[in-house]
Amino acid sequence: MNPTVNRRRLLATAALGGVVGATGLGSLAPDAAFAAEALGVEPGAPDPNFAEGLISSISGHMLLVNGSDKVLHSIRITDGTSIWKLHPTTFDRIAVGDGLYARGVRLPDGTLAADSVWVNIVNLHGHIAAVGRNVLHLDHKGRRIVAHVVPGHSGAVYNGTPAVSDMSLLKVGRHVQILGAWHPKTNEIDIATVYAAA
Structure with missing residues (x-):
């Protein structure tokens, strides 16, 4: 069937x-x-x-x-x-x-x-403007987005490799794609997965 x-x-x-x-x-x-x-x-x-x-x-x-x-x-x-x-x-x-x-x-x-x-799912592309403890500040189409790393849930995919929890290769100026969950009525998201070049 x-x-x-x-x-x-x-x-x-x-x-x-x-x-x-x-x-x-x-x-x-x-x-x-x-x-x-x-x-x-x-x-x-x-x-x-x-x-x-x-x-x-x-x-x-x-x-x-x-x-x-x-x-x-x-x-x-x-x-x-x-x-x-x-x-x-x-x-x-x-x-x-x-x-x-x-x-x-x-x-x-x-x-x-x-x-x-x-x-509240989002799929966005942007450039990393700043990196803080468990947070990325992104420039996305002229707007600032605050992307929170959620320990135990957020992962990074570098050059198509399997997702890892290590975000240390994310650097200022890099282009990234992020799948995550938006905080309604804010410019903030929680990161599910960041896709980036290493």
């Missing part, structure tokens, strides 16, 4: 009241939020199984999200939804005002039954 059909059936069952364990049906790696391409969606067309925006309200396990495309999205969190907020976490860590990306299965009523949700 097609694994996509199995995933869709399982998510639909969970969204409609079935019991599903936390199975991690979708990839929770932060880069998956930006790398996944919709199967069968024409280039440039909206992906019906994706939503993004700011959470405007939470009711039970339903999120109302104001999309940047001016669409109001209803997103159902199920027992099988994987949630990322710098690291895998639980539904109670989601708050009104958080931003999110969600992938899942669109139900007949238009609700998105989420298999993966990334909360």
Whole structure:
């Protein structure tokens, strides 16, 4: 049987009241939020199984999200939804005002039954302006971003090698790409992964 059909059936069952364990049906790696391409969606067309925006309200396990495309999205969190907020976490860590990306299965009523949700995720490029203890100051498109190293969670990838916790090779003036979690209404982020040349 097609694994996509199995995933869709399982998510639909969970969204409609079935019991599903936390199975991690979708990839929770932060880069998956930006790398996944919709199967069968024409280039440039909206992906019906994706939503993004700011959470405007939470009711039970339903999120109302104001999309940047001016669409109001209803997103159902199920027992099988994987949630990322710098690291895998639980539904109670989601708050009104958080931003999110969600992938899942669109139900007949238009609700998105989420298999993966990334909360406050950012993917940005910048130059290191200063390095402090557990903090990088970045220039990003003319704005200053304060990027916090979170011990036990943040990692660095140098020249495509596996991620390590050692940030000592990050130097002022270097170009970096950072995946992380934004602090809403601030210029601060927590670092999940820094990509840099050594």
